[in-house]
Amino acid sequence: MAKRGGFPGGGMPGNMGNLMKQAQKMQRQMEEAAKELESKEITKSAGGGVVEVTVTGAKEITKIKIDPEAVDPEDVETLEDLIMAATNEALRAVDEMSQSSMSKYTGGFGF
Numbered sequence: 001m002a003k004r005g006g007f008p009g010g011g012m013p014g015n016m017g018n019l020m021k022q023a024q025k026m027q028r029q030m031e032e033a034a035k036e037l038e039s040k041e042i043t044k045s046a047g048g049g050v051v052e053v054t055v056t057g058a059k060e061i062t063k064i065k066i067d068p069e070a071v072d073p074e075d076v077e078t079l080e081d082l083i084m085a086a087t088n089e090a091l092r093a094v095d096e097m098s099q100s101s102m103s104k105y106t107g108g109f110g111f
Helices: 014-039 076-106
Strands: 041-046 051-056 061-066
Touching (some): 014 076, 041 076, 051 076, 061 076
16 A cells, blocks of 8 residues: 655655745845845934934944034923934834845745
8 A cells, every 4th residue: 555645755846845945045045135234324314404313224323413503402302302203214214125125035925
């Protein structure tokens, strides 16, 4: 009586082997894209450019630039809001860049 289940010879069929190779290739490409993304920097501004924040693809702040005109000791709250707005915008841009970069390899599956 013939054995049921499994693959003859205990190996993977050709299509499954190719699928595994493609998956490994896609994983390597995604890892390379992630490393490349981490090295990129994005700068965003708020308040018409009086505050600029630069972040890396790894979401680390590398630079904050504040125009001296934005510094008003009587209104520190506005300066804080501008810094927060520029930072959040830069982080959103990193997320968008990351999603765009990874979708090349995942075909939009959202891994």
